[in-house]
Amino acid sequence: MNNIIVAFPNEKIAQKIKKILTQSGYSVKNVCTTGAAALASMGNLESGILVCGNQFVDMRYTTIFEYMPPSFQMLLVASPQAVDDRFVVGDDKQRLVCLYLPIKVHELLETIEMMDYSINRRKKKRKKLKERTPEEKKQIEEAKAILMNRNNMTEEEAHRYIQKRSMDNGISFLETAQMILSLLG
Template identity: 60%
Template sequence: MSNIVIAFSKPEVAAGIKKILTQSGYSVQAVCTTGAQALASVNNLECGILICGCRFMDMMYMEIHDYLPPEFQMLLIASPSSIQEREVSNLVCLSMPMKVHELLQTIEMMEGDIQRRRRRMRQQPKHRSQEDQQIIRKAKELLMARNSFTEEEAHKYIQKRSMDNGTGLVEVAQMILSLLQEG
């Protein structure tokens, strides 16, 4: 589950939303009454959702949104007349008066989006330096020459050793080079 921070200028509104979320199994990391408190809270967390109102003593929701880390999404709960920006990235709006099931469905949808983004980030290939690529290439060439592997077989061999040992491909390639070049 994502980290949730609630920020409303009226503490009773924040407490009501926190109660709804905690009764539904969500964990609320912080409840804030100013924009500065909200930003301080989200900056201490890896990713999540900021649920907030429109106006604070020290700033408006768009100012908070502008300083929000990219890993965070904002759920703005306000009157329809207060919601100006509807097509802003990482901003979802719910109009007041709000229904409990709408809040919970929206949080669930936002969490799904956060999970998909995390998966995509993990699936992106790591960018290796030229030096690291060269070490892996030399290890594959050595395996191909010594063991009559195809390039694909050599790569799979290095990958398997990497997974078995819990080390990176470059470390395994360096080990292969040091062991096979000695002998």
């Protein structure tokens, strides 16, 4: 589960939403009543979801969104009239989700669940894209060389073979290469 920050200018509303979320098993890290406090709370966390209203005494949701860390998503709870559809464009649209007032508890929880899943999926993608060490690159090249020599494959065919086996078995490309080395090397 990701970090959740609840920010509404009205403390009672913020506490009600926090109570709903915590009773449903979510971890609410902080409750804020200003935009500045919400931004400060997000700055102390790696990633998460900001559940907030549209207008605070110090700023609007648009300003918070502009300064929000890229690893955060915003769940804006507001009336349809308060939401500026032209504000968010491109990839940022995935980081802003709106729930229109009045909200239902199950809608709130389903939306939080969807956003939580999206953040976790993005984290996994980032982990997969990490740079390989020279040792890992060497193991992959050795596995390809074995396949090329034993099966008369080109380098591209050997690469595709390892890639297909890793997808079929649900394991990483590197793990598949290591298995080839242990079995055939």
